[in-house]
Amino acid sequence: xxxxxxxxxxxxxxxxxxxxxxxxxxxxxxxxxxxxxxxxxxxxxxxxxxxxxxxxxxxxxxxxxxxxxxxxxxxxxxxxxxxxxxxxxxxxxxxxxxxxxxxxxxxxxxxxxxxxxxxxxxxxxxxxxxxxxxxxxxxxxxxxxxxxxxxxxxxxxxxxxxxxxxxxxxxxxxxxxxxxxxxxxxxxxxxxxxxxxxxxxxxxxxxxxxxxxxxxxxxxxxxxxxxxxxxxxxxxxxxxxxxxxxxxxxxxxxxxxxxxxxxxxxxxxxxxxxxxxxxxxxxxxxxxxxxxxxxxxxxxxxxxxxxxxxxxxxxxxxxxxxxxxxxxxxxxxxxxxxxxxxxxxxxxxxxxxxxxxxxxxxxx
Amino acid sequence: xxxxxxxxxxxxxxxxxxxxxxxxxxxxxxxxxxxxxxxxxxxxxxxxxxxxxxxxxxxxxxxxxxxxxxxxxxxxxxxxxxxxxxxxxxxxxxxxxxxxxxxxxxxxxxxxxxxxxxxxxxxxxxxxxxxxxxxxxxxxxxxxxxxxxxxxxxxxxxxxxxxxxxxxxxxxxxxxxxxxxxxxxxxxxxxxxxxxxxxxxxxxxxxxxxxxxxxxxxxxxxxxxxxxxxxxxxxxxxxxxxxxxxxxxxxxxxxxxxxxxxxxxxxxxxxxxxxxxxxxxxxxxxxxxxxxxxxxxxxxxxxxxxxxxxxxxxxxxxxxxxxxxxxxxxxxxxxxxxxxxxxxxxxxxxxxxxxxxxxxxxxxxxxxxxxxxxxxxxxxxxxxxxxxxxxxxxxxxxxxxxxxxxxxxxxxxxxxxxxxxxxxxxxxxxxxxxxxxxxxxxxxxxxxxxxxxxxxxxxxxxxxxxxxxxxxxxxxxxxxxxxxxxxxxxxxxxxxxxxxxxxxxxxxxxxxxxxxxxxxxxxxxxxxxxxxxxxxxxxxxxxxxxxxxxxxxxxxxxxxxxxxxxxxxxxxxxxxxxxxxxxxxxxxxxxxxxxxxxxxxxxxxxxxxxxxxxxxxxxxxxxxxxxxxxxxx
Numbered sequence: 001x002x003x004x005x006x007x008x009x010x011x012x013x014x015x016x017x018x019x020x021x022x023x024x025x026x027x028x029x030x031x032x033x034x035x036x037x038x039x040x041x042x043x044x045x046x047x048x049x050x051x052x053x054x055x056x057x058x059x060x061x062x063x064x065x066x067x068x069x070x071x072x073x074x075x076x077x078x079x080x081x082x083x084x085x086x087x088x089x090x091x092x093x094x095x096x097x098x099x100x101x102x103x104x105x106x107x108x109x110x111x112x113x114x115x116x117x118x119x120x121x122x123x124x125x126x127x128x129x130x131x132x133x134x135x136x137x138x139x140x141x142x143x144x145x146x147x148x149x150x151x152x153x154x155x156x157x158x159x160x161x162x163x164x165x166x167x168x169x170x171x172x173x174x175x176x177x178x179x180x181x182x183x184x185x186x187x188x189x190x191x192x193x194x195x196x197x198x199x200x201x202x203x204x205x206x207x208x209x210x211x212x213x214x215x216x217x218x219x220x221x222x223x224x225x226x227x228x229x230x231x232x233x234x235x236x237x238x239x240x241x242x243x244x245x246x247x248x249x250x251x252x253x254x255x256x257x258x259x260x261x262x263x264x265x266x267x268x269x270x271x272x273x274x275x276x277x278x279x280x281x282x283x284x285x286x287x288x289x290x291x292x293x294x295x296x297x298x299x300x301x302x303x304x305x306x307x308x309x310x311x312x313x314x315x316x317x318x319x320x321x322x323x324x325x326x327x328x329x330x331x332x333x334x335x336x337x338x339x340x341x342x343x344x345x346x347x348x349x350x351x352x353x354x355x356x357x358x359x360x361x362x363x364x
Numbered sequence: 365x366x367x368x369x370x371x372x373x374x375x376x377x378x379x380x381x382x383x384x385x386x387x388x389x390x391x392x393x394x395x396x397x398x399x400x401x402x403x404x405x406x407x408x409x410x411x412x413x414x415x416x417x418x419x420x421x422x423x424x425x426x427x428x429x430x431x432x433x434x435x436x437x438x439x440x441x442x443x444x445x446x447x448x449x450x451x452x453x454x455x456x457x458x459x460x461x462x463x464x465x466x467x468x469x470x471x472x473x474x475x476x477x478x479x480x481x482x483x484x485x486x487x488x489x490x491x492x493x494x495x496x497x498x499x500x501x502x503x504x505x506x507x508x509x510x511x512x513x514x515x516x517x518x519x520x521x522x523x524x525x526x527x528x529x530x531x532x533x534x535x536x537x538x539x540x541x542x543x544x545x546x547x548x549x550x551x552x553x554x555x556x557x558x559x560x561x562x563x564x565x566x567x568x569x570x571x572x573x574x575x576x577x578x579x580x581x582x583x584x585x586x587x588x589x590x591x592x593x594x595x596x597x598x599x600x601x602x603x604x605x606x607x608x609x610x611x612x613x614x615x616x617x618x619x620x621x622x623x624x625x626x627x628x629x630x631x632x633x634x635x636x637x638x639x640x641x642x643x644x645x646x647x648x649x650x651x652x653x654x655x656x657x658x659x660x661x662x663x664x665x666x667x668x669x670x671x672x673x674x675x676x677x678x679x680x681x682x683x684x685x686x687x688x689x690x691x692x693x694x695x696x697x698x699x700x701x702x703x704x705x706x707x708x709x710x711x712x713x714x715x716x717x718x719x720x721x722x723x724x725x726x727x728x729x730x731x732x733x734x735x736x737x738x739x740x741x742x743x744x745x746x747x748x749x750x751x752x753x754x755x756x757x758x759x760x761x762x763x764x765x766x767x768x769x770x771x772x773x774x775x776x777x778x779x780x781x782x783x784x785x786x787x788x789x790x791x792x793x794x795x796x797x798x799x800x801x802x803x804x805x806x807x808x809x810x811x812x813x814x815x816x817x818x819x820x821x822x823x824x825x826x827x828x829x830x831x832x833x834x835x836x837x838x839x840x841x842x843x844x845x846x847x848x849x850x851x852x853x854x855x856x857x858x859x860x861x862x863x864x865x866x867x868x869x870x871x872x873x874x875x876x877x878x879x880x881x882x883x884x885x886x887x888x889x890x891x892x893x894x895x896x897x898x899x900x901x902x903x904x905x906x907x908x909x910x911x912x913x914x915x916x917x918x919x920x921x922x923x924x925x926x927x928x929x930x931x932x933x934x935x936x937x938x939x940x941x942x943x944x945x946x947x948x949x950x951x952x953x954x955x956x957x958x959x960x961x962x963x964x965x966x967x968x969x970x971x972x973x974x975x976x977x978x979x980x981x982x983x984x985x986x987x988x989x990x991x992x993x994x995x996x997x
Contacts, residue, residue: 173384232406232414270407277396288389311392322402
């Protein structure tokens with residue numbers, strides 16, 4: 001009986017992935033406790049979010065990939081409808097129109113698109129698997145760029161970049177030719193001035209500040225300056241848990257959300273960073289193995305895109321905190337405070353696990 | 365065949381996919397390696413640099429409030445100074461139940477209901493300010509008793525502060541003004557001036573009088589101390605210090621002894637006195653009676669005292685010398701006489717036969733002289749000495765209002781004198797244009813007749829009257845009246861001399877000036893309206909009495925002082941300068957409801973002149989308000 005229940009619970013769980021994810025979450029709890037100024041309420045709040053995220057992961061892991069595939073088109077359509085609704089009736093918070101009221105609660109449709117866009121593209125390529133032509137890549141690019149444009153307009157640069165990345169990974173893994181990628185790169189560089197002109201002032205400021213943070217030490221450059229000080233002063237071994245001066249004297253902004261890595265790095269130093277990188281590599285490596293073992297084009301593309309998107313989160317966040325990338329609002333995956341991104345990421349892992357565990361069933 | 369192609373394609377596809385996965389994995393590792401390099405750079409190579417920066421972050425900058433400059437009179441007497449004392453202060457944001465806390469504190473140190481009310485008033489007025497005093501001027505026993513119990517009261521501190529004190533209290537309240545706690549309006553003003561940084565740590569700012577006018581000079585420059593703070597924000601040690609620069613001292617033209625003497629000379633009367641040094645425009649005395657105790661305002665006045673001051677019928681908060689506007693009465697006549705001569709409407713010889721009244725051509729309305737039956741034959745000289753109304757009724761009529769307006773304007777009436785205190789009243793020197801604008805009505809000849817004796821629409825402030833007298837005494841050279849003579853650097857004691865500013869010079873014919881000025885000397889001589897006040901003076905006094913009606917009389921009504929309610933009695937005025945041949949002081953006295961100018965204002969002026977010029981204190985005080993007076997003016 002217990003054995004059957006255990007089997008039922010773990011049948012679609014990938015132990016390796018779960019282990020790495022749980023280690024990261026545990027690390028996250030410790031850092032948050034320090035970053036929130038030893039606020040037990042916030043830390044336990046995050047713990048509850050983690051449990052919810054793991055439950056979502058478990059639930060999704062039990063959905064066979066074929067079902068997911070069937071859901072792709074309707075979910076994409078729904079997501080687009082919501083994005084358009086946001087553009088028309090969304091709430092403006094802090095100068096950005098991102099939220100949509102639905103009855104009692106409000107949602108951020110862009111968040112869902114992080115999963116739905118790669119899902120849609122993977123479905124599209126799978127459907128045209130045998131005869132992939134240039135035309136298909138063009139259609140896929142359009143399927144990607146329309147929601148990205150809507151999200152960038154909100155404006156939500158961080159999410160837009162992330163979804164672009166996720167979509168690009170699908171295209172890349174689906175075999176987009178190098179020549180096209182290269183020409184897009186050239187085109188992209190050439191269109192930089194045009195892009196510059198459509199950026200919002202605060203987005204431009206962020207990029208300018210990246211080039212030289214000291215130009216505006218109390219304004220836009222403040223985040224970067226303070227977070228690099230936190231990292232650098234952490235040294236090789238760090239200042240020790242709960243001993244970060246940058247964070248505890250409140251010089252660090254957003255220290256339990258987007259800039260939590262600065263707190264972590266100040267207190268645990270280079271060794272801590274290596275441990276974190278290692279754990280991320282474990283998760284990403286496992287994800288890529290799952291992708292390479294996947295049985296259909298859809299699952300292959302999906303697994304690859306989810307894994308690489310997760311990598312993008314981690315890389316962009318650590319890059320911006322350490323001052324080599326502009327400040328875009330992306331959390332450190334599985335560590336930063338906040339339930340929404342946690343659930344989205346674990347939903348992705350649920351899909352990964354589903355792909356890994358249902359493959360065997362298909363084969364037998 | 366087909367099948368094998370498909371299979372082959374499938375395998376090729378898989379191969380390409382895996383190739384791309386490997387490329388992606390390589391990129392992942394490469395980018396993570398880049399991150400690692402960045403971490404290595406920051407945490408190993410640049411570790412020391414960033415450690416220093418992190419240390420710097422732990423350094424806090426604490427403002428050091430400069431000492432406010434002193435205010436001294438022309439002889440060095442202190443009119444405003446600072447003293448150090450302890451206050452008990454509460455930081456409301458750190459306290460949950462204020463009432464309970466205050467009740468507990470009251471067991472340790474005495475907290476009166478007045479203290480509580482004042483605290484709550486401060487709390488309402490200053491939302492943005494950190495700590496507020498519940499008790500000021502604690503004695504040593506109270507300080508010790510609280511210090512022992514300090515741990516029980518988080519959010520309550522004892523602070524040593526400098527307090528402002530005004531030794532002369534209400535004698536100088538209106539001139540010196542007072543400082544008080546910075547409120548939201550002041551903050552706005554400071555922000556506009558870009559002075560907010562210089563006021564970090566400052567709690568007080570000048571609100572009225574010279575304290576307000578010379579706020580910038582008095583405040584000084586705030587210093588800063590770099591302090592290392594621990595993780596709890598407590599100062600550990602001082603790293604560097606930029607000392608504050610104390611505010612400059614103000615050295616005034618004001619003579620505190622004269623001010624005090626004049627203030628006391630008013631006795632129970634209300635009124636104002638302004639004395640000016642004609643050769644410089646320096647203000648020697650600037651009295652407004654009654655005054656108030658400015659020390660009450662320094663730490664926020666309690667509501668009870670405030671209501672008492674604000675609702676008093678005596679209006680002690682109003683600066684009568686600066687803002688009180690009164691009809692000049694007969695003190696207007698010397699200026700009109702000069703106008704008549706200068707504009708060739710009157711010659712020295714021209715005389716009228718005064719029947720005791722004046723009528724406009726074609727009208728039967730009688731403008732009465734103050735003396736029933738008239739003064740007989742009156743020329744310009746006599747018109748001033750006996751203050752003949754009829755002479756000036758006709759002179760004003762002949763001059764016309766616009767001539768009067770433009771000529772008397774030269775003496776600074778109806779405009780701001782430019783004295784260095786804010787809030788000066790304009791007074792009023794009417795003209796045709798003014799009346800059309802103000803009442804949408806044309807000017808009538810009768811209006812001009814009343815202006816001739818300083819009644820009607822005419823209004824002056826005591827300051828304007830003193831200023832005009834000084835210009836006359838100075839033969840037409842007009843200085844800007846000013847209280848401040850020197851600004852003294854608090855560190856080097858170096859004096860910055862503020863040169864007296866000549867505003868303009870009026871070119872009157874010397875013969876005309878001499879005629880008017882000689883007549884004014886005779887006003888205080890035998891037969892003059894101020895004969896009694898001028899009697900036995902060892903120096904010549906030029907003066908002019910005046911009486912300003914508070915209530916209008918009907919055509920045939922006679923004004924009987926004893927029948928009129930005290931507050932509706934006439935105001936007494938007197939202008940003078942002395943010694944007349946070499947004027948060292950020019951003054952204007954206004955005694956509210958003091959009756960005739962000769963009765964109260966002129967004797968008061970004589971006392972002040974004697975004190976200033978001879979150093980003499982009088983034997984007897986002013987006559988009491990109710991005593992019957994001789995009729996004059």
